[in-house]
Amino acid sequence: MFSYHCLNPIAEVGLDQFSTDYKKVEAAVTADAILVRSAAMHDMEFGRNLQAIARAGAGVNNIPLERCAKEGIVVFNTPGANANGVKELVFAGMLLASRDIVGGIEWVKSQSGETDIAKMAEKQKKAYAGTELAGKKLGVIGLGAIGVKVANAATHLGMDVYGYDPYISVQAAWNLSRSVKHIDAVEDIYKECDFITIHVPLLDSTRQMINKSAIQMMKKDVIILNFARDLLVDEQAVLDGIAAGKIRKYVSDFPNPTTAGQDGVIVIPHLGASTAEAEDNCAIMAVQEISDYMENGNITHSVNYPDCQMGICQTAGRIALLHYNRQGVIAQYTTILGDANINVSDMTNKTRGDFAYALLDIDAPVTPEVVEKLDAIEDMIRVRVVK
Ligand SMILES: NC(=O)C1=CN([C@@H]2O[C@H](COP(=O)(O)OP(=O)(O)OC[C@H]3O[C@@H](n4cnc5c(N)ncnc54)[C@H](O)[C@@H]3O)[C@@H](O)[C@H]2O)C=CC1
Ligand SMILES: O=C(O)CCC(=O)C(=O)O
Numbered sequence: 001m002f003s004y005h006c007l008n009p010i011a012e013v014g015l016d017q018f019s020t021d022y023k024k025v026e027a028a029v030t031a032d033a034i035l036v037r038s039a040a041m042h043d044m045e046f047g048r049n050l051q052a053i054a055r056a057g058a059g060v061n062n063i064p065l066e067r068c069a070k071e072g073i074v075v076f077n078t079p080g081a082n083a084n085g086v087k088e089l090v091f092a093g094m095l096l097a098s099r100d101i102v103g104g105i106e107w108v109k110s111q112s113g114e115t116d117i118a119k120m121a122e123k124q125k126k127a128y129a130g131t132e133l134a135g136k137k138l139g140v141i142g143l144g145a146i147g148v149k150v151a152n153a154a155t156h157l158g159m160d161v162y163g164y165d166p167y168i169s170v171q172a173a174w175n176l177s178r179s180v181k182h183i184d185a186v187e188d189i190y191k192e193c194d195f196i197t198i199h200v201p202l203l204d205s206t207r208q209m210i211n212k213s214a215i216q217m218m219k220k221d222v223i224i225l226n227f228a229r230d231l232l233v234d235e236q237a238v239l240d241g242i243a244a245g246k247i248r249k250y251v252s253d254f255p256n257p258t259t260a261g262q263d264g265v266i267v268i269p270h271l272g273a274s275t276a277e278a279e280d281n282c283a284i285m286a287v288q289e290i291s292d293y294m295e296n297g298n299i300t301h302s303v304n305y306p307d308c309q310m311g312i313c314q315t316a317g318r319i320a321l322l323h324y325n326r327q328g329v330i331a332q333y334t335t336i337l338g339d340a341n342i343n344v345s346d347m348t349n350k351t352r353g354d355f356a357y358a359l360l361d362i363d364a365p366v367t368p369e370v371v372e373k374l375d376a377i378e379d380m381i382r383v384r385v386v387k
Pocket of ligand 1: 057059080082083086142143145164165166200205227228229253271272273274
């Protein structure tokens with residue numbers, strides 16, 4: 001029996017995928033696995049039996065990845081599962097920034113009961129007029145699951161699309177429309193584009209990527225869209241740019257005291273992934289990842305351990321070893337198994353930075369004494385008897 005805890009509401013259609021071997025628990029500290037959306041986990045203490053965390057979403061900046069790896073907790077995310085939901089809201093953001101749609105709607109509301117409203121609207125509407133998307137230059141920074149969808153869709157709206165991603169994956173490159181111009185220097189996006197949208201993860205290397213000097217390079221009346229993370233942008237510099245008449249609008253999906261209520265800023269309450277479809281997709285993928293890890297030891301879409309799959313175990317036993325990626329560890333654990341007369345019939349050992357993961361299918365079940373010896377290896381983080 002496995003236990004899981006949900007730190008945020010997770011779509012039932014996903015949780016329904018757990019077999020009857022799983023039970024939901026109220027206390028995170030007692031759970032084998034945690035499902036989370038945006039809840040901040042950096043200050044959480046983890047129970048010793050916690051083996052996996054699945055982020056039902058893309059961004060993992062709310063989870064202490066390194067600490068989890070050191071505690072033998074595999075962290076997963078659900079790449080691409082909410083990308084379409086975000087893409088659609090980015091276009092809503094572009095439209096809201098191009099014309100004062102919200103101002104217009106508010107005006108209509110304020111005139112409710114006015115019998116002459118149709119005639120008044122024809123006079124009033126010039127106050128809310130704007131510009132079109134077609135023919136404008138859109139710069140997309142980060143061509144991953146979301147960036148590619150935004151870039152491709154924008155070409156169908158007649159936009160001239162520039163894409164920048166020095167680390168683009170082969171899959172994303174395959175998916176990118178040939179109409180998108182591949183830009184090698186992000187500065188060219190800053191200098192050329194009417195709309196700039198950022199879709200990169202929040203990392204030390206991307207924090208405040210859009211800063212004062214980037215804004216200085218931008219065209220007058222640029223519209224900046226941020227559906228990735230607020231800390232990617234120096235938002236005070238953006239407010240200064242709006243006040244100086246350089247930036248026409250800043251659209252953000254991340255309310256905070258700096259931007260909420262400010263002129264020239266449209267802030268949405270983190271709704272990018274809040275669609276039934278995205279929530280269902282993320283929950284289903286997260287539950288599948290956790291189930292495959294808990295039941296088979298397979299890792300798919302981890303963000304702190306290497307991916308590693310050996311299907312369903314067909315031998316007498318399977319063990320999973322989470323260890324540091326250091327010299328001599330493989331020799332030590334295979335010697336312990338050999339000394340215990342346990343034949344390894346299949347194994348995979350994968351590494352990711354400082355961490356490594358091994359799955360071993362063995363011809364006899366391991367005894368508690370063998371587990372104890374494996375655990376005692378200096379660079380061993382966690383030993384799991386999967387079967
Ligand atoms: N508003 C919302 O509700 C949502 C926000 N997000 C945010 O959007 C981010 C992106 O999501 P996905 O596209 O699904 O992730 P992804 O991992 O598929 O794509 C990220 C892309 O950014 C690129 N990248 C990394 N550093 C870069 C740099 N310095 N310059 C240019 N490109 C760089 C990577 O190569 C990758 O292709 C997430 O990390 C998350 O923070 C994601 C989903 C929902
Ligand atoms: O779960 C959510 O609503 C947030 C989605 C998000 O920001 C992400 O997937 O990175």
